[in-house]
Amino acid sequence: MGKDLEDRLEIRNKSKRNTIRRNFSTCFSVNLVITRTSFPVSDPLLLSAFLGCRSILEKEGPKSLFRGLGPNLVGVAPSRAVYFACYSKAKEQFNGIFVPNSNTVHIFSAGSAAFVTNSLMNPIWMVKTRMQLERKVRGSKQMNTLQCARYVYQTEGIRGFYRGLTASYAGISETIICFAIYENLKKYLKEAPLASSTNGTEKNSTNFFGLMAAAALSKGCASCVAYPHEVIRTRLREEGTKYKSFVQTARLVFREEGYLAFYRGLFAQLIRQIPNTAIVLSTYELIVYLLEDHAQ
Numbered sequence: 001m002g003k004d005l006e007d008r009l010e011i012r013n014k015s016k017r018n019t020i021r022r023n024f025s026t027c028f029s030v031n032l033v034i035t036r037t038s039f040p041v042s043d044p045l046l047l048s049a050f051l052g053c054r055s056i057l058e059k060e061g062p063k064s065l066f067r068g069l070g071p072n073l074v075g076v077a078p079s080r081a082v083y084f085a086c087y088s089k090a091k092e093q094f095n096g097i098f099v100p101n102s103n104t105v106h107i108f109s110a111g112s113a114a115f116v117t118n119s120l121m122n123p124i125w126m127v128k129t130r131m132q133l134e135r136k137v138r139g140s141k142q143m144n145t146l147q148c149a150r151y152v153y154q155t156e157g158i159r160g161f162y163r164g165l166t167a168s169y170a171g172i173s174e175t176i177i178c179f180a181i182y183e184n185l186k187k188y189l190k191e192a193p194l195a196s197s198t199n200g201t202e203k204n205s206t207n208f209f210g211l212m213a214a215a216a217l218s219k220g221c222a223s224c225v226a227y228p229h230e231v232i233r234t235r236l237r238e239e240g241t242k243y244k245s246f247v248q249t250a251r252l253v254f255r256e257e258g259y260l261a262f263y264r265g266l267f268a269q270l271i272r273q274i275p276n277t278a279i280v281l282s283t284y285e286l287i288v289y290l291l292e293d294h295a296q
Helices: 002-038 049-060 062-066 069-095 103-133 145-156 158-162 165-170 172-191 193-197 200-226 228-237 246-257 259-263 266-295
Strands: none
Touching: 049 062, 069 103, 069 145, 103 145, 103 158, 103 165, 103 172, 103 228, 145 158, 165 172, 165 228, 165 246, 172 200, 172 266, 200 228, 200 266, 228 246, 228 259, 246 259
16 A cells, blocks of 8 residues: 555656656747747748748747647647656566566557547647647737637637547557667666666766757657658648548648658757657656655
8 A cells, every 4th residue: 555655656646747848848848849830831831940940930930939828838748748658667567567666568558648648639749740830920819729619619629639649549650669669778777887887976977968869869769750641630720721631631632742741841840859759758857866766
């Protein structure tokens, strides 16, 4: 009973601290989300991340770079809390079924956590994407989060909030790849000769920055491999488009625009996601370390 309570408190503390950090970083990365989201849509106006950012500033004003910040702040806290709580619990369960801390455990844990999180949070991300895709003339009034949600409900019903969910499920592969690489790199760093030869503060500092590098590398690899699902998901969430399903959208994009269309906005995605993930995972590991050290 005591152990179960301790585990629950540990998961809750991990979620709470990571949520605060995540909300803070969201405010600074949302403009990159706007730039990245502008690429996958069917209107090919932007040529690069920097040209895209400049185009948005000139045509829609600086406030447009922060479209979707509201639902981002609302969604990021429960999203990360749910994900890391599910990941920790799933890892605990799968360690009892498969070889403890094996690749199989990491894959099933990451996949399960991503499935639950995507299913619960898709309505919020749908509203965020719809707001980011809304193009207005500079100085004109834009819909806020509640107005956008009400508009989606009135025009498309409840099902409208789940547009792109199949693409999000396809994106679970990105999470699986990321965590599989990260857990292996973490294991390598733990067993590396440099880690065993250092002591105290120097060792903790080396481990922390090593984990940041491992997280950055794993996220970069995963994003490059699985990025096409981001393009398909954004197309599905456009209002009044010809895109109806995951497979139909993939075929249509490939036939009309070629395979390079599946990688539009990848650069903006990488410069947003890599540092973000590096901070999230290294902070998560630091919190776990501090909690375990405090428990001892």
